[in-house]
Amino acid sequence: MTKQWWKESVVYQIYPRSFNDSNGDGIGDIQGITSKLDYLKELGIDVVWLSPVYESPNDDNGYDISHYQKIMNEFGTMADWEEMLEEMHKRDIKLIMDLVVNHTSDEHPWFIESKKSKDNPYRDYYIWRSPQNGHEPNNWESVFSGPAWEYDEQTGEYYLHIFSKKQPDLNWEHQPLREEVYDMMKFWLDKGIDGFRMDVINFISKHPELPDGEQGPKDTFGDGSPYFMNGPRIHEFLHEMNQEVLSNYDVMTVGEMPGVTPEQAIDYTADHRDELNMVFTFEHMDLDSGSGGKWDLKPLQLTDLKDTLAHWQKALESQGWNSLYWNNHDQPRIVSRFGDDGAYRVESAKMLGTCLHMMKGTPYIYQGEEIGMTNVSFASIEDYKDIETLNMYKDKVEEQGQAVEEVMKSIHVKGRDNARTPMQWDASEHGGFTTGTPWLRVNPNYPEINAEAALNDPQSIFYYYQALISLRKQYDIIVYGSFDLIDRDHESLFNYVREYQGEKLLVLNNFTGEEQSYQVPEAFIGKEASLLISNYGHKNVVELGDGFLQPYEARVYKIG
Missing domain, CATH: 3.20.20.80 (Glycosidases)
Structure with a gap:
């Protein structure tokens, strides 16, 4: 890496x-x-x-x-x-x-030229197709609702627009x-x-x-x-x-x-x-x-x-x-x-x-x-x-x-x-x-x-965001450490461990408005850990063990 x-x-x-x-x-x-x-x-x-x-x-x-x-x-x-x-x-x-x-706007000079005729030098900058049985070339739906094709009276063909009809798709094959x-x-x-x-x-x-x-x-x-x-x-x-x-x-x-x-x-x-x-x-x-x-x-x-x-x-x-x-x-x-x-x-x-x-x-x-x-x-x-x-x-x-x-x-x-x-x-x-x-x-x-x-x-x-950004600049583990999810089946807590060059982070997040109990992974139990950040007031250095998180509480502990 x-x-x-x-x-x-x-x-x-x-x-x-x-x-x-x-x-x-x-x-x-x-x-x-x-x-x-x-x-x-x-x-x-x-x-x-x-x-x-x-x-x-x-x-x-x-x-x-x-x-x-x-x-x-x-x-x-x-x-x-x-x-x-x-x-x-x-x-x-x-x-x-x-x-x-x-895509571009239909008001882009390329598209204005492209619409003029089938042999215009800019025709192939966009995706044009002939009607199929009097209808759109295919059945695609636009992301913004309705068909993904718009008919052009002047040349008798449809152009593709995955988004708005004012956003014709560019032809990257060209x-x-x-x-x-x-x-x-x-x-x-x-x-x-x-x-x-x-x-x-x-x-x-x-x-x-x-x-x-x-x-x-x-x-x-x-x-x-x-x-x-x-x-x-x-x-x-x-x-x-x-x-x-x-x-x-x-x-x-x-x-x-x-x-x-x-x-x-x-x-x-x-x-x-x-x-x-x-x-x-x-x-x-x-x-x-x-x-x-x-x-x-x-x-x-x-x-x-x-x-x-x-x-x-x-x-x-x-x-x-x-x-x-x-x-x-x-x-x-x-x-x-x-x-x-x-x-x-x-x-x-x-x-x-x-x-x-x-x-x-x-x-x-x-x-x-x-x-x-x-x-x-x-x-x-x-x-x-x-x-x-x-x-x-x-x-x-x-x-x-x-x-x-x-x-x-x-x-x-x-x-x-x-x-x-x-x-x-x-x-x-x-x-x-x-x-x-x-x-x-x-x-x-x-x-x-x-x-x-x-x-x-x-x-x-x-x-708090300022502090999160500052920590990322201070600790390589936050940028480059490995990630391992813990308590995968817990319906309320999103907890994980980061690890890098002998250091470990324990990240605890309560996604609910209720107090939740948590268990510390075995590798962390009894270890002295520094609290890098928390959205509730806590002591800075603690001995890690099982505990409780307040509503929507987050904590990040570092050992090593």
Whole structure:
């Protein structure tokens, strides 16, 4: 296991639209980010992952890019961006940018050209097919509901869009397209960025025949995912990208990869493969979904979470590398999801942070996680902005006739706008995010939950996260140690052991609002241990033995 800077880093994701608005137009912007860099430095983060700031018509909040080398006007100018990067580097904070190359906007010049005629030089930059029996080329469903194909009157063919119809999929089989992408990546790397987070990067290779997906008797569409996820040429494309671009820079890369197993992740991230550094898995994010998918709610079984995360820890222990995350711009707030955002909000937020940050891998913090921001429950669908949420509501309420109350309940629990409500900076109007009208309503709990209050409270979640980050920099065992799950069948405790060069950590996490008894592994009994961190007050050095954990308590003991 080679030591690398990106293995020892902690990453902070910024969703720019919702982070900080500097000019009062209600939309977060680049100057707003620059003004908060000291806050990030105080937290102790090493890397910022910045969600897209490229030119975009905002059909999917910037993940529909119309120009890869221009900054969206709403966010500022290239000069603003360059100043932000310079200020980050002054503070020893690295920057990774979002790379969105499975698709572009339908307003990208490539697609505008591609639509003009079947013999246009840009036609093969996208995936076009003739109708089949007067209908779509296959039965695939878009991730955002409805068919994954859109008909173009002018040329009489359909184009593929795995996401919105305004997000046509790029054709990675076409070498000139790949070369354009590599040139664009070099443009940003030469400007000084430190790597890429790659959006749904395992979707770029499609099965060449685009066959129909499996379709249930009551399904309107088929499941195309076996034919567009982890496709036949995916490793070839990523290896080529590495050889042509990434290997020439000292950068970190993380691939967003829905549907990837730990075993597949090794092929994507092992050193000798020369592809990516790490992947984002979705397995642990699907454990509270029923057979009907994301919006089909079911309670989390802690044993499922332990099994899933332990599987990833063990599979990538000696080759490859894990990314560690609870939150991002697409996921609901973890304290509302796996914790208790009421009576034990502070304790459960700290416990969840401990559980994640003490594992092996690179931790990611999503904006507001460090102050315990929660899900939001807007009463009306009119208050939501997310395309996935709005399409689902339309499909289920207007077309299927489902009860509004049930659909809204799913949105309150799983909707992406839970993560996108503006950052809560202080108790002033709109949480200090903007002096104008915010593009998305602020969570009404901002007077109590905000960064200013956290910075003024020595016991806040912010300072606890700061301590977790500091420990990772202090102890190699947290970064490089092995992982072993203990008490696998316990329904309430998530406990594990880390080991490295004669040192051991015992990590104890209570996932419930009840007191729980725990047993210490034999190797730890009677040993003198130092308490590295706890979200309740305890003595620093103890003799280890069986005991009790308070509601949502976390403790980390070190021996050796």
